[in-house]
Amino acid sequence: MAEVLLKIEGIHKRFGGLHALNNVALHINKGEIYGLIGPNGAGKTTMFNVLTGLYTPDEGTFTFDGKDLFRAPPHIVVAGGIARTFQNIRLFHEMTALENVMVGRHIRSKAGALGAILRTKAAREEEAAIEAKAWELLKYVGIDDVAHERARNLSYGHQRRLEIARALATEPKLLALDEPAAGMNPKETEDLKTLMEKIRNDGVTVLLIEHDVKLMMGLCDRIAVLDYGKKIAEGVPEVVRKDPKVIEAYLGAAHS
C-alpha cells in the first residue's frame, strides 16, 4: 500500500444555492500522477481552489503530509508543500521569467526588510541562492534562454512552463496543475507530458486537471471523475474509462 500524501474527506463547498462540491473525498498517494477529470462545471477548479487555500471549504477534513490544512490560508498551504498553476495563466506579466521564479522562492527564504536595507551578509547570500535556484528551475523546464524576457512576451507554451517552474520554486511535495495542456498543439502536449513524468520521477507528486482525456489516460496512475460536484468514479484509467457512470457523464445517458 502506497503512502497517502493528501487525504481529503467529506468536502463541501457551497456558493449560495450552488453546491459546487458535494461530499468529495480524494486520496492521493506519494509519487503518483493523479488526474481529476469531469465535464465543464463539474467542480474541478473549485476543488483545486479548495486544495490550494484560495477557497475555504464549508465542511470536511483536509490533511496533507500529516498536517491539518483545513481552512488554512494559501501561504500556509504553500508552505505545507502544495503548489499550483492556473487554468488561465497567471504570471507576473511585467516581471522577467527569472523574477517570476524568484518570487516562487519567497516562501523558502526569509530575509526581512531590515536585512534588505542593511544588505547583511546573510541577506546577500540568500539572494544569490534564490537567483541560482531560479536559474536551475528555468533550465529544468527548458526555458533558461528566455530568462530575461518579460513574462508577457513569452510564447504560450513557454508561459505554461514558466508557471510550472514558478510553482516548483516553492519546493512542493504536490504540484497541482490546472489544465496545463489547454490550447497546446500535439507536439507541445507531448513535451509537457515528458516534463510531468520528469517531475514525478524527481519525487514530486502531481495532481492534474485536464480536458484532454487521451493525455490523461496515458499519463495518470489514477483518475477521479467529478460530475455536478460529486465524485462519480476513481481508480486506474483502464477501469475508469469503462465505468458506465463516467460514460454517461461525458456522453449522456443514451450512450451507456
Place this chain on the structure above:
Amino acid sequence: MNANKKLGVFIASAIVLAVLPFVVGSTLGNSWVRTIDFALLYVMLALGLNIVVGFAGLLDLGFIAFYAVGAYTFALLGSPHFDIHLPFYISIPLGALCAALFGLLLGTPVLKLKGDYLAIVTLGFGEIIRIFMNNLNAPINITNGPQGINLIDPIQIGGLSMGKTIDVAGFALNPVHMYYYLFLALTVGVVIMAYRLQYSRIGRAWVAMREDQIAASAMGLNIRNIKLLAFALGALSGGVAGGLFASFQGFISPESFGLLESIMILAMVVLGGMGHIPGVILGAVVLTIAPEILRDVIGPLQMHTFGRMIVDPENARMLLFGLAMVIMMLTRPEGMWPSKRRKAEFEDAKKG
C-alpha cells in the same frame, strides 16, 4: 555604463550637491536654499509614498498623516510645550517609529480594500489625524490645537545648534545651509533604503502582489504581512521627514498637514514615474521648485505686460499647475521618468 563613467557621474553629482547651497545662496538668495531644503524633505516623503503606491500598488491619499505624526512627535519631545527637550537622535527615530505604528494602524483595517475604496479610507485617515491634532487641546492640552506648537528645538549636534548662524573660518554658515547637509544625508539614506528594498525579496513580493494578488498568494506570499510592511516602511520615511520639518520650521500646526499636501506628494510620485526611484526624486524636486519659480515670475510678468495685476499670482500659480498636470497625464501618463517595467505596462495597456 561602465564603472569608470559611473564613478565620474557619482563624483560630479557629489560635488554639485556639496556646493549647491552656497552657489544658490550667493546668487539667488537664501530663500532659495530654503526651497531646496524643502525639496529634500519632499524627496523623502515621495520616496516613502512610493513604497506604498509605486512598489506595492496601494493607493494612499492620506500619506501626510505620517508626516504629521513624525512632526508632532518631534515637537512634543523638543519644545517648551511640555518642557521636554530630547536630543534629535532620540526624537527623530521615535517619530519615525510612531509613524510606522500609525502605518500599521491604517494598514490593518484596509487589508481587504483596493483601488478607489482604499483611496477613500486613506483619505479619511489623513483627515482624522489632522482633526485630532486640531482638537487635542482639551480636556488635556496635548497638541495645543489650531495654535500649533511653537519654539521647537532646532537640531543640535554636539555643541552645534542648527538654529543660529555660525562662523566657520570666516564663512557664515546659515541654518538653511546646515539643514541642507543634514537633509541631504538623510535623503541619501532614504534613497539607499528604497533602492535596497526594491531589489530584494521584499521588493519582489511587493511587485508580485501589485501585479496579481491571487497568483502572489498562491505562490505562498503572505499578503497581509507584505501589505503591512509596505505601509509601515512608507510611513517610516514620512515620519523622519516630519521630525526634520518640525525642527527646521520651529513651528508646526495642523494646517500644514492638509489633504492638499497628501495630493501634492502623490502627484510627485505619479508625475515623476511611479515605482521608479530617480523618477520620483525628479518629481519631488520639480513639484517643489516649479511653484516657487511661478510665484516669482507670475506677478512681475503681469505687471510688466499689463501694467497691473489681473489674476492673483497665487490663483494663477495653482491654475497653471493644474493645467500642467492635466497635460502631463494626457500625453505622458507613465510620468516624466518612468521605469522600463512601468513604461511597458502603459504601452501594453494602450495596445489593449
